Amino acid sequence: MDNVFDRLYEHYHTNLFQFIFYMVKNRAVAEELVQEVYIKVLRSYQNYEERSNEKTWLLAIARNVAIDYLRTHNRRTSRWLSKFDFNKQQTEDNAPLPDEILVQKEEVQGVYKCLRECTLDQQQVLILRYIQELSVNETAEILNWSVSKVKTTQHRAIKALRELVDDKTTSQLKGVL
Amino acid sequence: MSDKTKSLLSQLPELKDQRNKETIYQNIQKKMNEPTQSRTKKKKKRTPWIIPTFAAALVILLAALITPGLFNQNDGPTNLAITEQSNENNQSADSATPKDDSQPEDATEAPSDSSNDLAANTTIVKEEDPPLPKAKTEFDYYIPALQQTDGESVVLSYPDPESLLLVPLTFEIDSSKAMSENIRDILSTFDASQYGLESSPLVNATFEVVTKNETKTLVASFNEPGNSLSSNESIMINDSVQRLATSLNADEINWQTNGEEGYSLGNFGPPDTSVNTKPSPYYLYETSTENRFLVEGPALNEEGAQLDVALSQMKEGSPESTWYKSAFPSDVSIYSFEGDGTEATIAFTKDSKFQSEEEAMQTIEAIMLAASQYNYKTILFENTGFDQIGNYSLNEKLSVPQSPNAVQLK
Numbered sequence: 001m002d003n004v005f006d007r008l009y010e011h012y013h014t015n016l017f018q019f020i021f022y023m024v025k026n027r028a029v030a031e032e033l034v035q036e037v038y039i040k041v042l043r044s045y046q047n048y049e050e051r052s053n054e055k056t057w058l059l060a061i062a063r064n065v066a067i068d069y070l071r072t073h074n075r076r077t078s079r080w081l082s083k084f085d086f087n088k089q090q091t092e093d094n095a096p097l098p099d100e101i102l103v104q105k106e107e108v109q110g111v112y113k114c115l116r117e118c119t120l121d122q123q124q125v126l127i128l129r130y131i132q133e134l135s136v137n138e139t140a141e142i143l144n145w146s147v148s149k150v151k152t153t154q155h156r157a158i159k160a161l162r163e164l165v166d167d168k169t170t171s172q173l174k175g176v177l
Numbered sequence: 178m179s180d181k182t183k184s185l186l187s188q189l190p191e192l193k194d195q196r197n198k199e200t201i202y203q204n205i206q207k208k209m210n211e212p213t214q215s216r217t218k219k220k221k222k223r224t225p226w227i228i229p230t231f232a233a234a235l236v237i238l239l240a241a242l243i244t245p246g247l248f249n250q251n252d253g254p255t256n257l258a259i260t261e262q263s264n265e266n267n268q269s270a271d272s273a274t275p276k277d278d279s280q281p282e283d284a285t286e287a288p289s290d291s292s293n294d295l296a297a298n299t300t301i302v303k304e305e306d307p308p309l310p311k312a313k314t315e316f317d318y319y320i321p322a323l324q325q326t327d328g329e330s331v332v333l334s335y336p337d338p339e340s341l342l343l344v345p346l347t348f349e350i351d352s353s354k355a356m357s358e359n360i361r362d363i364l365s366t367f368d369a370s371q372y373g374l375e376s377s378p379l380v381n382a383t384f385e386v387v388t389k390n391e392t393k394t395l396v397a398s399f400n401e402p403g404n405s406l407s408s409n410e411s412i413m414i415n416d417s418v419q420r421l422a423t424s425l426n427a428d429e430i431n432w433q434t435n436g437e438e439g440y441s442l443g444n445f446g447p448p449d450t451s452v453n454t455k456p457s458p459y460y461l462y463e464t465s466t467e468n469r470f471l472v473e474g475p476a477l478n479e480e481g482a483q484l485d486v487a488l489s490q491m492k493e494g495s496p497e498s499t500w501y502k503s504a505f506p507s508d509v510s511i512y513s514f515e516g517d518g519t520e521a522t523i524a525f526t527k528d529s530k531f532q533s534e535e536e537a538m539q540t541i542e543a544i545m546l547a548a549s550q551y552n553y554k555t556i557l558f559e560n561t562g563f564d565q566i567g568n569y570s571l572n573e574k575l576s577v578p579q580s581p582n583a584v585q586l587k
Binding site (some may be wrong): 018023031035036038042100133162 | 182183185186187188189190191193194195196198201203204205208209360
């Protein structure tokens, strides 16, 4: 087994998988994409300069792979939808909640469901800052953004997520009443 | 409240990859080796053509040198003239190659003059090697379209391995059989993997064409209900049936499940019964087997968009959907487009240059197939740099092909 892979796997695999999973919210896709990340990393490892933190370098690659996937996937869906004249309704996202989420309390499940309704920029910041527990500087490095952009997006993301969770709770209450 | 949201986010669980390290490493190794294998395959496939190409070039050269010598061995003064003519013959015999840059500009701008020269010069060539009548044109990689004169056909679509697009393949039908039988035979026997494509999304369906009160209906009956189809599967089925209906000139589609009225395409619900006639630009798609096919891109949404809009989109390609390659080589551009009723004239810029007959074929067929959606029947091309490509005589108006990618049912 390649020594580089062995070391990277031991140190970062959980972080990489988790980050990609929360980005794409599909286990099978995350499994594919994390492999793609390793392929990119192993092919370009000789170019890696130790100027940047290895973890942020890997997560930056993972982020690009996930974004590429999401853009292609979304484009594909919208491209096909444009051919459908008959029924404009959007397809429902039927991906089942993973077991790890299902065993959580309802509020946590609600946050997971609402996360996917945030914008892609907001999701990235929320995942890196609160799920991966990275600093603002590390997040800025991974996203190749300025620190102030991370802070602004983070602020808006939390606000948007809170509103989404509130909306969902209110509509559930209406249903009960 | 924000703190609570942050706290809930932090409580999202750690998700673990359920595969072990060795499995992941093996998968990575397998994937990392794939491109190397395909590169090797590419080289292997291309190499055998080098020797025959050189051999053919050598034979032509020898023929050009020996032939005048045989007839004029004792005639010193005329030798020079004949050698010059033989050079010209050599050029005209190889009329399918791009014209020499050193030719005067008039040659491309005034096709009639050059065609006269060509007629005078090709006499010997015609005597020695008469053109094959209407033989099907074949290329190494590009699969040409089916011509109007080739008889009745049907178009069935096959997805690429990633289900990003559908490749419409044209099959000539056996007129002694019913259309339903022809379609069934194709769906059950054609092996799309030979072209690097997946099997048709319509394998579990039967088709029949019914004409009633002058309305032609394609009846599509699926063996199983489509309620649980994914969005991608639904789209693949819908578009394949639509393409089939267009190729059969059907006016409407009757969707059935096991012979009963009605069908559902997953979350999209009941499909449209009318046949989609929105024009689409044509692009090029290359499979893993290096076959090149013309495929339809997303329909043009611009209201009233004419052929020139489609052509400009085809030239630009689709930077977002990289699987659609432009069928126009980068150094080929359209200078002008004139449409008059069912006839159109398309001139390429003077400095446009196709590298090969195959490359030119892809471009002109893509243009003609796009044009056929706007009811153009004939196209005259100018400044292609060729007089003849396959069965297309480029000094004349060309009839638009019937449908793209004509393959044989093997």
